[in-house]
Every structure is written in structure tokens, then in C-alpha cells.
Amino acid sequence: MNGVHGVARTPRSGGRAGALHRGAPSGARSLAAPDGIVLRVNAEWLRFTGLSREDVLGAPVAELLPEPREAALALLARARDGAHVEVPRHARRLDGRETWWEGDADPVPMEAGTGVLVTVREEPRSRAEALASDELIALRESEQRFRLLAGAMPQIVCVLAPHGVPEYVNPSWIAFSGLDLAATARLGWEGLVHPDDLPAMRECRRRR
Numbered sequence: 581m582n583g584v585h586g587v588a589r590t591p592r593s594g595g596r597a598g599a600l601h602r603g604a605p606s607g608a609r610s611l612a613a614p615d616g617i618v619l620r621v622n623a624e625w626l627r628f629t630g631l632s633r634e635d636v637l638g639a640p641v642a643e644l645l646p647e648p649r650e651a652a653l654a655l656l657a658r659a660r661d662g663a664h665v666e667v668p669r670h671a672r673r674l675d676g677r678e679t680w681w682e683g684d685a686d687p688v689p690m691e692a693g694t695g696v697l698v699t700v701r702e703e704p705r706s707r708a709e710a711l712a713s714d715e716l717i718a719l720r721e722s723e724q725r726f727r728l729l730a731g732a733m734p735q736i737v738c739v740l741a742p743h744g745v746p747e748y749v750n751p752s753w754i755a756f757s758g759l760d761l762a763a764t765a766r767l768g769w770e771g772l773v774h775p776d777d778l779p780a781m782r783e784c785r786r787r788r
Contacts, residue, residue: 607683607701612641614693616656628681628700641698646670646681659685659696667700679703740769744785 608628611620642652667683683700730737730750739748
């Protein structure tokens with residue numbers, strides 16, 4: 581990471597890069613070079629990440645964003661292509677409390693190419709709580725609709741969590757297998773698949 585502050589990576593004067601320290605709206609801000617290495621951050625960014633300035637400067641900015649790495653890289657690539665990109669709303673625990681953040685990423689012209697200025701802002705708690713509550717209600721209603729539909733289906737349904745543990749079975753599954761949800765979870769879904777079909781089922785799960 582040595583040499584990340586070389587002249588070739590210094591942003592041109594003024595513009596969004598100067599907003600890091602001169603009168604910009606409050607928010608956590610990080611300026612990254614065209615290769616994604618962090619050049620500058622403000623104090624709010626250090627609070628947001630929980631890291632020291634020494635830890636952040638010279639680090640890949642994609643590793644400091646809340647999104648999964650591939651999603652963060654895609655977000656930064658769009659910004660480098662000249663687009664204004666929104667950073668999705670997300671939760672983060674700070675100072676022993678849950679906080680909600682959202683922001684954006686913008687292109688910054690530099691001598692070596694196009695860098696990215698990432699800005700994230702903490703939402704007012706009341707708004708964040710209202711949004712989270714609405715999402716939770718919508719999720720519960722969606723799950724209820726699914727269970728009503730699956731419960732009335734003649735087809736067998738066994739829903740697996742991302743790690744492969746069964747988390748729902750419908751009545752048709754119970755009638756077919758003789759196993760309720762607890763028994764299905766103990767046996768594991770692979771124990772109910774014919775050995776000849778198991779490789780195809782594993783490949784299907786891998787692709788998902």
C-alpha cells in the first residue's frame with residue numbers, strides 16, 4: 581500500500597474532492613483513487629467504520645462498505661463510469677445502538693483517471709424505525725401469504741434456509757414423507773432425496 585498518496589493520484593483542485601473538508605453537508609465521506617484505494621476520509625467516516633485513520637488510508641474502499649464485496653465493486657465501477665450511484669440503506673451498530681445509514685457514490689476526476697467520493701449519512705432515528713417497522717410488517721404479510729398458498733397446494737414443499745436447514749414444510753410434505761418440520765430438520769433434506777437424484781439437487785443448490 582506504499583505510495584498511494586503519489587502526485588498521480590491527487591485529485592484536481594476544487595470539485596467534490598474539496599467537499600471532504602470544506603462546508604459539505606454532514607456525513608461520512610471517503611475519497612478513493614481510480615484503483616479503489618482510500619486517499620482521504622473525514623472524522624465521521626472513522627466513526628462509521630469504527631476504524632482508525634491508519635487502518636483506513638491505503639485500504640480498498642470496497643472492503644469498507646456494508647455491501648457484499650461483489651456488490652460494492654459493482655457500485656464503485658458504475659460511479660467511475662460517471663454515474664451518481666445510491667448506497668442502499670443499511671443498519672449498523674454504533675456506540676451500543678442500532679443506526680441506519682444511506683448515501684451515494686460520485687465520480688471525481690483525477691489525473692490518473694476517475695476516483696470515487698463515497699458519502700453515507702445516518703438517518704434520523706424516528707424515520708429509520710418507521711421504515712424498519714414497515715418492512716417488517718410487509719415481510720410478515722408476505723410470509724403469511726406464502727404459507728397459506730403452500731398449505732393449500734397438493735405439491736410437496738420443503739423450504740430450506742441459506743445454510744440448508746429446513747425451515748418450513750407444508751402438509752403435503754408431511755403426508756408424503758411422514759416427517760414434520762422437526763423430523764425433517766433432524767434427517768436433513770439430502771436424506772429424503774433418491775441417491776440417483778442427489779448430484780443434480782446439490783448442483784441446483786450450488787447455483788442458487
